[in-house]
Amino acid sequence: MNLIIDIGNTVAKMALFDGATMVDIVYDSNQSLNSLRELCSKYPVDKAIVATVIDLNESIINQLNSLDVPLLWLNSQTKLPVINLYETPDTLGGDRIAAAIGAYEQFPDKNILIIDAGTCITYEFIDAKGQYQGGNISPGLQMRFKALNQFTGRLPLIAREGRLLSIGKDTETAIRAGVVKGMEYEISGYIEAMKHKYPELLVFLTGGDDFSFDTNIKSIIFADRFLVLKGLNRILNYNNGRI
Incomplete structure (x- = not known):
């Protein structure tokens, strides 16, 4: 499954896709991503992408870099x-x-x-x-x-x-x-x-x-x-x- 992480000005959205079908979505703080670990343990994630419109704090960067799947940073x-x-x-x-x-x-x-x-x-x-x-x-x-x-x-x-x-x-x-x-x-x-x-x-x-x-x-x-x-x-x- 694909893990999609969209970090916006107000909120962060994390979604799981099976092919082109979205199977789950979680809304989270754009300063913490508290639900990231639970979401990754709930589904068999194969790869991930992150897009952000804000500068990320060190905690979130460490969370994302610690994912044990290939992570694409959109730039x-x-x-x-x-x-x-x-x-x-x-x-x-x-x-x-x-x-x-x-x-x-x-x-x-x-x-x-x-x-x-x-x-x-x-x-x-x-x-x-x-x-x-x-x-x-x-x-x-x-x-x-x-x-x-x-x-x-x-x-x-x-x-x-x-x-x-x-x-x-x-x-x-x-x-x-x-x-x-x-x-x-x-x-x-x-x-x-x-x-x-x-x-x-x-x-x-x-x-x-x-x-x-x-x-x-x-x-x-x-x-x-x-x-x-x-x-x-x-x-x-x-x-x-x-x-």
């Missing part, structure tokens, strides 16, 4: 089953390229826009030739709420949950509508612009943010919470001779 030198046209591959987050690969594996020969609504919102585009063209990054849901609170003198920190109006009637509903509706309009705008250029565009939505799977955007064609993990699994298999 700019890792062989990919797509063509990477990003101009600065050293700065490209592993989660971003993995999401694009996870989508393209399911729909090869298609133009695909991947929207990952997590700590940040990322927009990735991979074309029908399997060329990752690049993408954009903007603040995620919680980041927007916190920014309004931290960079102003009087605006409160508002929760996502609560009354959501098209036009706010007080400060709380004004902030909630501004953030949530603003994200919806932003995402819809990206989709509309891309579909104007690529009429047969496929759109994937993924991510760990609650917004990701609680949206009224109708242009989303596919919602796949585990797209990054699937992409990392594909990269691992590709580097082990499974074309």
